[in-house]
Amino acid sequence: MSTTEQTPSGPTYIEEPAVARWLFGSNRAAWIWLIARLWLGWEWFQSGWSKVFGGDITLRFWDWGDQQYGLTGDGNIGWVRSSGDVDVGDSVAGFAQGAIEASEGPHPDVAYGWYVDFLEWVRDTAHPWLGPMVAIGELVIGVLLIVGLFTGIAAALGAVLNFSFVFAGSAGVNPAMILVSFLLILAWRNAGWYGLDRWALPLLGTPWFRGRLRSRRREQGAPEPEADSGEAQTPPS
Template sequence: MSKEIIIPDNRVSTLLFSSTRSALFWLVIRVYVGYAWLTAGVKKVSGDAWTGESAGKAIEGFVQGALAKASEGKDVQGWYAFFLENVVLPNASSFSYLVAWGEVLVGLGLILGCLTGIAAFFGGFMNVVFLLAGTVSSNPILFVFATWLVLAWKVAGWYGLDRWALPYLGTPWQRKIEVNKKMDV
């Protein structure tokens, strides 16, 4: 049996991803990304083409555009076009609600600093989905910020609800009682 070797983090990584001294930096990034998601989601939720009587119409148009790019051999991979055509299009109304409300929830989670790492993960996941469909827009920068927020999950929500929620909920590898004891010190 080999002995475990623990390689310590460098000072920059420790500062950015584990120290509450960087929490103000993450607050700015978090609110910026959250605002982008929330405004996009509210626009979709309040419109008919996403969640109203015509739910699914906007996503059908989006998917048709992605399929056109795939047929031209541009920007969209064949496997993803297959997924869009055979899974998303037949269920456009359901996906429409999922996208619209997903954007709202990600935005709220990030702005409020509530389960920041999870909200950032799902935001980044949606960015990748949009990028795979050939839509660049603000998706690359939002994806980069979301990835950083996932890495900084321990401190990114320090100025937010995570400051109280994470010690209460605990982490998968640590019982909440142990986390609470560390927070009291």
């Protein structure tokens, strides 16, 4: 079987291996991405919940009821809520300030001057609206990944946030989340098979594929074909 496909006047397409087609395009491999999707989604959901509602939630049901866990709390102060001398977005400003301080010295954690300029802008100007946007964004990304809706887009947005933390010198779990996000982006066709993408993608389609909803609207709004002017018209009886 040929591994290339050459068009008369276009580029040459190299056929992907069968294992890649199975892994990134088959519904039989969707259970793999379900596990990855749920793990990544929970990481974002847990982080976003704390920033939006202030609580510290856990899947360890044996810890439910402990004082350190709860649905609500003070964890959202500085993100979406102000209290005392702490205003909305101050947590982002504090994070940016810490990263700026870590950019000094012979071995800085922040290695790019342009990103230091960006962090200074966040600290001085953008933190009042960037704090709530990050908090709500993390929560929304987590929900989308867990329910399997727009999985590839959610994973891409999450990777952008992860990279912003890594550029600021914060590693932690971010590299692992970036790796899983890239794999989910590659598997966008089947990563949400055990989720809402199973119905949403065929219905809504993509920029390069017309979904059933768009096709139905086009059929309903299509004008009637005009008769050929070269043909004789049959007069009404």
